Amino acid sequence: MSRSGLTAEIADCRVQLEHGDITRQTTTSIVNSMCGGTSLGGGECNKAIVNAAGNTIATEYQTNNKGNSDLVMTKAGNLEQTQIFHVVAKNDTTVLKDLVERTLRKAESEEMVSIAFPALGTGHMGGDAKKLAVPMFDAMRDFALEDRPIVLRTIKLVIYKPELFDIYKEAMQETLDRYCIVD
Template sequence: MGFQANGIEVEVVQGDITDQSDMDAIVNAANAELRMGGGVAGAIHRAAGSELEEETRPLAPINPGEAVMTSAPNLPNRYIIHCLGPVFGVDEPASTLLASCYQRALELAEDAGLESVAFPAISTGAFGFPMEQAAEVASRTILARSGSLQSVRRLRWVLFSEEDRILHEEVFESVLNA
């Protein structure tokens, strides 16, 4: 399903973050060392191959709330934006750090003149951030930033399950209409 927010198209889909060929960049829910891990980071690193780890090695480590951008070897996208989300209950203030991930990713996309970015649900897997709370933080952050975006015209959440897609859609619609 799609929404319009301040001239930006926002989509919410269920799918594979590594299979978003119509997006300029995908976002990696990275670990501090920017290496292969589980979940999203594992899927992206497996699809991109060893070239990605070679490119990320000199950029690590990063701190919660930070983001860096690399090329996207062996993927259909131009770039990967690597964000380190907070570990819920450990990295505080978790909501502020999660919002910073989305803000920094959008800043990097804008700086590169990108038109489209696909996000996973950052910090909601092994990092334990409750899905609904994370969706609300992400939705509020994207809406707050959408009015000042110049090059970015399309944003997409790519969620692992249909249940997560429905939840993100409902939360985004609620925040949009608040």
């Protein structure tokens, strides 16, 4: 398969899959994948975001993380985005789908126009990309169709590792086939 992206139009939302660096996205918010705990650190995605955003987000994360939550929001520090949603991804598909939906709802309530997710659970956590891709796209589809967001119009899944891109592209085509418009 090629490394070209894929786009699906679902209700008033655009779901996009692309190969790239999440820290270089032009979205209003991004998602940071974490392994858990009360401080930032861990996998490649997390380290890249913390390095690009600067240390101020680590302090804000600790302040905002009430009760060891699996979804914590901070400002974006030195990044172009407005907000970072720090999530603790699990390799459980039901939990992952719920986490993605809650993140999208939080982004909508915070009036984010766009958001970019990494391939949650596939880095430091070592999750199976084939297993984890589908619930991410299911959550995006369900959010667009059931929540009918007013503000959040663009949802991106940004894949950094080339070996994962084709897996996510195939999952998107299978899950969102009837909505796909551009390849």
